[in-house]
Amino acid sequence: MKIAMVYASRTGNTEELIKCLYERFLPHFSNIVLYEVDEFALSQLSEYDAIVIGTYTWGDGEIPPDMFFLYEAFEKQNVKHMITGVVGSGDRFYPHFCGAVDEFRDMLYVQTNLAVTLKIELFPQESDMERCNQFVDFFIKRVKRKSLT
Ligand SMILES: Cc1cc2nc3c(=O)[nH]c(=O)nc-3n(C[C@H](O)[C@H](O)[C@H](O)COP(=O)(O)O)c2cc1C
Structure with missing residues (x-):
């Protein structure tokens, strides 16, 4: 099982969120x-079986330029x-x-087997951790279900 987390972060908020999630995934997927x-x-x-994407938002609700090529790769x-x-x-x-x-979300729903999404306001807070745990649980369940089939 090949699993990655791929992110862009300009001021560190998405990076912190992704790292919170990574810590929670690691006991379940040692190769992530x-x-x-x-x-x-x-x-x-x-070649990947599962990927979590982390992105901030730019412009008027847009994908930041750093993420364009990744978005396009999923489409191609x-x-x-x-x-x-x-x-x-x-x-x-x-x-x-x-x-x-x-x-x-809309593109991944069409192109892949989209399991779950999560939005956080600015820097992740203690009060966001329950939703982070839920994100991780959902994702793991979906991966395990697939590896059984
Ligand atoms: C020029 C600019 C445009 C932005 N546009 C949006 C937006 O449309 N929607 C939104 O939710 N956040 C928007 N943001 C806020 C950033 O997405 C937010 O600060 C985020 O936490 C940055 O993440 P990062 O620290 O990982 O770079 C914008 C920020 C800047 C500087």
């Missing part, structure tokens, strides 16, 4: 690998088998809160 998006080999995307490669989740940090000050999570 964490990548900043520019370190991730896009040409190998379809054969990733139908892949279990995915998408998380992000945004700011409710903007009209489209975590718009990039919604953009990824």
